[in-house]
Every structure is written in structure tokens, then in C-alpha cells.
Amino acid sequence: MKREYFGTDGVRGRVGEPPITPELVMKLGWAAGRTFAADPRRPAGRPAVLIGKDTRISGYLLEAALEAGLSAAGVDVALCGPLPTPGIAYLTRALRLTAGIVISASHNPYDDNGIKFFSSAGTKLPDATEAAIESAMAAPLECVASADLGKARRVADAAGRYVEFCKSTFPTSLDLRGVTVVVDCAHGAGYHVAPPVFSELGATVIPTGVAPDGLNINDGCGATHPKHLAAEVVKHRADLGIALDGDGDRLAMVDRDGRVYGGDELLYVVAMDAKRRGALTGGVVGTVMSNLGFEQALAREGVKLERAKVGDRHVLEKLVEHGWTLGGENSGHLICLDKHTTGDAIIASLAVLRALIETGSTLAQATAPVAMFPQTLINVPIRRGWDWQGSDAVKRSRDHAVRALGEKGRVLLRPSGTEPVLRVMVEARDKAAADEHAGAIAESIARAAGAPL
Numbered sequence: 001m002k003r004e005y006f007g008t009d010g011v012r013g014r015v016g017e018p019p020i021t022p023e024l025v026m027k028l029g030w031a032a033g034r035t036f037a038a039d040p041r042r043p044a045g046r047p048a049v050l051i052g053k054d055t056r057i058s059g060y061l062l063e064a065a066l067e068a069g070l071s072a073a074g075v076d077v078a079l080c081g082p083l084p085t086p087g088i089a090y091l092t093r094a095l096r097l098t099a100g101i102v103i104s105a106s107h108n109p110y111d112d113n114g115i116k117f118f119s120s121a122g123t124k125l126p127d128a129t130e131a132a133i134e135s136a137m138a139a140p141l142e143c144v145a146s147a148d149l150g151k152a153r154r155v156a157d158a159a160g161r162y163v164e165f166c167k168s169t170f171p172t173s174l175d176l177r178g179v180t181v182v183v184d185c186a187h188g189a190g191y192h193v194a195p196p197v198f199s200e201l202g203a204t205v206i207p208t209g210v211a212p213d214g215l216n217i218n219d220g221c222g223a224t225h226p227k228h229l230a231a232e233v234v235k236h237r238a239d240l241g242i243a244l245d246g247d248g249d250r251l252a253m254v255d256r257d258g259r260v261y262g263g264d265e266l267l268y269v270v271a272m273d274a275k276r277r278g279a280l281t282g283g284v285v286g287t288v289m290s291n292l293g294f295e296q297a298l299a300r301e302g303v304k305l306e307r308a309k310v311g312d313r314h315v316l317e318k319l320v321e322h323g324w325t326l327g328g329e330n331s332g333h334l335i336c337l338d339k340h341t342t343g344d345a346i347i348a349s350l351a352v353l354r355a356l357i358e359t360g361s362t363l364a365q366a367t368a369p370v371a372m373f374p375q376t377l378i379n380v381p382i383r384r385g386w387d388w389q390g391s392d393a394v395k396r397s398r399d400h401a402v403r404a405l406g407e408k409g410r411v412l413l414r415p416s417g418t419e420p421v422l423r424v425m426v427e428a429r430d431k432a433a434a435d436e437h438a439g440a441i442a443e444s445i446a447r448a449a450g451a452p453l
Helices: 022-038 058-072 085-094 127-137 158-168 194-200 226-236 263-276 292-300 312-322 345-359 363-367 392-408 431-449
Strands: 011-014 048-053 076-082 099-103 112-119 152-154 180-184 204-208 240-244 251-255 284-287 305-308 326-328 334-336 375-381 409-415 421-428
Touching: 022 048, 022 058, 022 099, 022 112, 022 127, 048 058, 048 085, 058 076, 058 099, 058 112, 076 085, 085 099, 085 112, 085 158, 085 345, 112 127, 158 194, 158 345, 180 194, 180 226, 194 204, 194 240, 194 345, 204 226, 226 240, 226 251, 240 345, 251 263, 251 345, 251 363, 263 284, 263 292, 263 326, 263 334, 263 345, 263 363, 284 292, 284 312, 292 305, 305 312, 312 326, 312 334, 334 345, 345 363, 375 431, 392 409, 392 421, 392 431, 409 431, 421 431
Parallel strands: 048 076, 048 099, 076 152, 180 204, 180 240, 284 305, 284 326
Antiparallel strands: 011 112, 099 112, 240 251, 326 334, 375 421, 409 421
16 A cells, blocks of 8 residues: 555654644554554553654654554553663563654754654564554544543653663673763753763763754754764864764764764674674675675675665664674664664664774774775656656666776665655765766756756
8 A cells, every 4th residue: 555654764744744743643643552452463451652752842742642642542651751762662672562652853853753663572663564554544533431541651760771771782891991982962862871871881971962952953963963073072082972863873983083984884893893703693784875885895804795775674674584683874874683673873882882992993993994985976856756767868877877887886776765856876986987977867867857957
């Protein structure tokens, strides 16, 4: 069935506009609750769902709407307040709850928000469950009898529980004494949990992005704006910088010189450390956007890269399919399945720190084998429904670039899942070549689509 509400990562949009309105979010809570309650595989008794959120001002509104909908469906609600997305996944599992719900638009500005779900296992909902919720949205909202209404409670010390979980993934034989680290929490969900993790492990922590006001999440800081972190690291002469995004599942790191390291490079560090310890299971999962330089560096070490579609849920699916444990996106979503069921910026950064400490390396030294290819990305407007794959002109332009680049580059055409654009990505050893070929392909698409650049 065609999805009306769910995208690649839950339901997302501008607050006050469908589907992120009080009425629709309440209906979504009811539809989800009804679906969870009807699942014959769940344990006996009343279903219970955890709700967490990031620091957006709209979180209060949407939390209340979800709680009302779930209660109307006869589902109990556990509230944990602001907590990173992976923290919600962990607590859902640890508390043996039916499902978890995160109110967050991740790295987007404050006036966006979204609803994403976790299963009882702390993983993204299966497609079939999302489809069932979509179907329930079409039914009229019916409230259960008063005696059957769901109840709500607060989870005691949710933040502390998650802090201890994160620390438990770091070897007890190691500590961070003598390390000064700047931690940028993007004024987001990790503001009260990320700094304690590192300080309790012994690091000297300089926090930034820890004063959320409901409006400043991701505003010029965090993993999607790492220049702020780089400046703070240099200013304070820190050893390292760690940046989370607004919901705490995306990671960027900075070395003492202010150089920024993204997802591909950090995943390489973790993978090579696991290989060194004999703990690497199979290969590594990336996405179609993973850098060719990253893939070639892995190949020189005899490690295979399997590419999935963009989105951490697709990375996870590939990991489960192959029985592997390490995967991620160049955007900074890193999944360590031996430690957690989903991407977690804090846990991923601890995995990087472990590698650096045990090998006595700097970030620059640990990533030296990865020669990242310059990447040019152009979004080309197209008509909705236009068959770009059937265009001979587009095919000729793409094939020409592929032949010209050979093994020294890569071409990817990918339609957006949210807007009428075709994304053109070209990687090449030379930035000028990437720009040239990407521009030529974009022009051919614009001419063929009849939509100017």
C-alpha cells in the first residue's frame, strides 16, 4: 500500500502542518496503540509504550497528543522526557515495554518535528507494523471504556540509566584520565547525558550546546555544524571534540588541530580496531553515499564493504541479513550491533576513543589510510513522476562520466524521497573532475526533464 504518513524514518514535517498537527498526532498515537494491542505475539497484559523526546518546544504539545491517543486505545504510557533516540531504544528494551516512541526531527531546525517508533527489541518497526498503523489511521477514533483507559507514569532516573548503559560499552580496564574533550550536544536531547558519560570515565569535559531553550536545537552547532566544535577545541586546546546532533544518534569528531572527521572515517577507525582485536564479524555495511576512498581503504585491509540504501534502517537490515556488527552512514550514523540495536553517537565515540587509546594513535594517524574522494552533489528539480531512468540523454551523460572516471571515481543518481528532485553525486580523485561531470549530468537531466536548474 502507498504510505501517506510514514517516510524513511517515521513521520516528520513542519509543526502545525499535516501530519504534525495535534489532531493527527493524537490519531497516530491511537492508531499505533490499537495496532500494538492487537498484535497476537505480544505478552499478555496491558501494552505499555515509552515516549521520549528531544528539546524542541513542540515536544510538549506532541507528547501530550500521543499520550492522549495511546490512552484512548487502552495503552499505558511511560514518559522519560528529553533523551537521545538511542536512549529510548535502550529503555524500551530494558523495561520490557511493547514499543518506544521518539518525538524528534533529528538534525532539522526547531520548527520541524517528527514521530519515530521502536519495537520491543529496540529496533525500528517492521514495514508490516508501520503499514498496519497506516491502515488504522483511516478508521474512526474510538475510545475504550473508562475502566480500560491507559495510565501514564514517569520513568525514574531515565537519564542516569542511559548514562550507565553507555559507560558499560567501554572496557572497564580503560579510562579517559588525561584526556580533555569538548562535547557539543547541539542544545539537543543529549545535553544532560553526554557530558556525564565522558566525565565519569575520567575525561576533563568542556561542554557546549548544553543550554536548550526549545528554539536553538541544531542552531549553528552539533554534528551537522561541526565548525563550532572545531573552534571550541582549538580555543580550549583540547585533545578531541565530540559532536552529537539534536537527537543524539549522529556523530562528528574533531582532533586537536580542528580537523573534522565524518562518519566514513570514524567507521574505518572502529572497524580496524575490531579487526586488530579479532572481533570484526564479516565486513562493514555502508550506504550508496559512502565514500569510494573509504571503500578502497577497507579493501586494502581485506574488509568488504556492502552498500545499502540511504537510511540507518537499511544499514541495520543489511547487518542483520549478513550477521555482521558494524555499519553506518557518512552522515555520522554509526551502528555497533555488538553494543546496541541502533546508531548511537555516544557509544560510537567511545568505540573510537577505545581504538585511539589502545593503539596510542591520534585521529589523523588512525584515518591516514583513508584518502577521501572529493564529492560533488547537485539536486536537480524534476517533474513528479518523470521517468528519469528511461531517458536516453540522462543515460548517455551518466555513462560518459562513468567511462571517463573509471576506477578513479563514482557516479550516483538518486531520487529524493521527500521532494521532486534527482540527486546527482559524483566522486573523483580530483575536485575539478567531480564538479565537471556532476555539472554535465545535472544539465542533461534539466534539459531532459524540462525543469531548469
